[in-house]
Amino acid sequence: MGGKHVRSAEAPAGEPVAVIGLGCRLPGAHGPDRLWRLLTEAIDAVREVPADRFDIDAYYAPRPAPPGRTDSRWGGFVDQVAEFDAEFFGVPADEAAHLDPQQRLLLMTAWEALEDAGQLPDRLAGSRTAVYVGQSHTDYWDLQAGRLAGLGLPTLTGSQQRAMTAGRLSYAFDLRGASVTVDSAQSSAGVAVHLAAQGLRAGDADLALVAGVNLVLSPTPAVLFGQAGVLAADGRCKFGDAGADGFVRSDGIVVAVLKPLSAALADGDRVRAVLLGSGVSNDGRAKPSLTAPSVTGQVAAMRAAYRAAGIAPSEVDYVEAHGTGTRIDQVELAALTEVLGTDRPAGRPCLVGSIKTNIGHTEAAAGLAGLVKTVLCLEHATVPPSLHHRVPHPDVDWARVPLLVPDTSRPLPGRDGRHLAAVNGQSISGTNTHLVLASASPRPPTPAPVPGQTHTLVLSARDPVGLRALAEAYAVFLEPGGAGRTAALRDICHSTNDRRVRHPHQLAVSGTSHAELGGRLRDHLRGERPTGVGAPPPARPSVDPAARLVSLPLRPWRTSSHWLDVAAPPTPVPVS
Structure with missing residues (x-):
């Protein structure tokens, strides 16, 4: 090999990666602080389809919806998805009119994540900052595709070409690192995190923005999912429960700012959590059909993640599960039991929950929605309740598995002052992800503020x-x-x-x-x-060198609507 070192698959992946900033727009929660309140207060943010999205009754007309198939009326929705502060980002009004709302909300949420990270966008211009965006659906383009009159290149770049979602962010902030849109279906955001961390460790970038986007703008996927019998009749994801009968589709725009841990500490950044390692796998043919889940495939991703993290799976005390509330749950719980149950101390079950029970399934953004929840759990050393878990699913041997779904908030156990957790993900494409995270080390004490100082x-x-x-x-x-x-x-x-x-x-x-x-x-x-x-001083005021970054209020965007006429229902699909 000419003396070149080849890293063993059993060796740790390298330097940990710091999560230094978060931004999110999720059902019922704009920003991480509001999301934590939603989780700890056990709020169910799922609701009926708002009037400004689509008319599900008109979609089914002239034939009525089949009996019992009312599940496509439900979802987790972000408000005001039509609005966009186009002037703030220098996007001309005519171009903004063709811009997919996923791109619009991504720009604003990315700015919020950078503010949370204390990163000045003007200082990032021209830097080796990478962008990885998980995205799967292009509802906005699908709604326009049948109306070719008046469409042109702005429509193509604004909604049809998924690669432009990452490219739009890189262009807006003048970022010169890799710019990639990832589509592995429901595991897209988790794969994006894995790729971003790999790029940082390889030295391909100094900073990374990793995002997941998903907006439910068309009823078509939900209707087809409903016909396949995989949507919950009551529109609720009931992870691990005997009454689990499907999932519900939801909006989600999530952005995380990642940086090598050593660089974050040297720069005085606030480290919210640390990504120790991650793993990605595909099921291949280790399952009965293309869209079926696989214990073998999920176990492979999990074991790869723990090897990369350099820790034993039995050390993890909380897993944010993919947790859709479908038959996939039993496969996921079996995989988690096989990996996390080995050498686990008696009387110390691993807590396992799902944010989907609060907000629904954000699909391509699900991995990052789970990551934000997990970072908050690590920060607060608390695991909030997983909703709709009343009777444990009978197909899971709960007396044997070392897993526990919390129905109330519980303290997150720790070892030697450190808390460990993981985020699991899978997809209809057979691609699985597993992310292993640790709480940030306590920051060293600083001198107390001077009383009465102005x-x-x-x-x-x-x-x-x-x-x-x-x-x-x-x-x-x-x-x-x-x-x-x-x-x-x-x-x-x-x-x-x-x-x-x-x-x-x-x-x-x-x-x-x-x-x-x-x-x-x-x-x-x-x-x-x-x-x-x-009037403020002309220069930035001097501050105490011991000062640290803290979370601040979100930017109040001055938005305006740039929404095409997409409310008319598309051509109905046959209803069986």
Whole structure:
């Protein structure tokens, strides 16, 4: 081999990868903080199809829906998918009109993820930042394809060519690393995470944006799934339950920002969790049919992930399952038992749950929806309940398997101050994924803030309307009961002033306490200009070198609608 080192398949994959930023738009939850509330409060976000999507009754006309086949009325839906801040991203209005809402929401969610990571987009321009996007469906193109009049290249690049979803993000932020749209059906986002981590470890990129996108804009897939008998009659994913009878389709736009762990620590980034290793496999013909699940295929992905992570599967205490609430569950639980049950200490079952029980199946985005939930579980050392699990499925030997589906929030066990968890995924294509994550190491203590020290908070937006909305969001953030009350003022000001883009319209307030800053923002919103409020300094204000990144309020987008007339039902499929 000429002295060239060849890594054994049994060897660890290399340096861990840090998750330094998250952004999401999921049913009932815009942003990770809202998602955590939804999960811990056991909220079911599935609902009937909103009026601005499609008319399922018109779709079935002139023939009625078959008895009992009302499952296509349900789904997990993100609000206002038609809206897009095209001006913010420099997209002309005529081009925005042809832009798939998956691309629109991806741009805005990616910006939010970068803000969560404290990465300034203008400083990423021209950098070796890679983009990997999991995407499977192109409903927006399908709805336009029959109306060739008025369509052209903007339609082709805006909705028909899936490769443009990743390319759009790279172009918008001027990112020069790999730009790839991944389609392995329901495991697309999980595969995208695996490829992004591999690229970072190989030195192909310094930073990676990895995303999953899925929007339910057409009833056709749900109707066909319903005819195949794989949708739940009540529109609920009942993972591991005796009443499990299918899944429900849902929207999801999720973005994670990944960076080599050593680089993240050196740059002072906030590490939300650490990806230790991952594995991908395909079932091949180790199953009775093309679309059937395979224990053998899933076990292969799991074992590869734990070899790469360099840990024993028995060390993991929580698995975010693919968990659709279909016959696939029994196969997945059998695979998890085979891998995680080996050498597992007695009396220490592995918790296993599914975010799909809260929000439905986000399909191509499912792996990242599960990753966000798992990162939040690691951060809070808590596993929220998995919904709709009332009677354990009789085809699973629960007395033997070392798995437990929690019906209430439970503490996540840890070892030596570290918590370990995993995200499992599979797909109709036979491609399986498994991601192994660890909680971030505790950050070393820093000197306590100086009592009575004055801090300056600088807010900015592209226009006065956005600035006012941002000031309102920060006033709530800083008031009693607000999320900002748990963070030091120096950390809040550092995150806002040094790790977010400065836009033309700016506001600065100064104060010595959360209440003082919040009060001055309220005074400004009322039109008053007390001492401590004024034009921001020309340069970024100096901050305490011990300051750290913290989570901040989401950007209030100033959106406008660019929606084609897609409400008319497409040609019905035959109803059996």
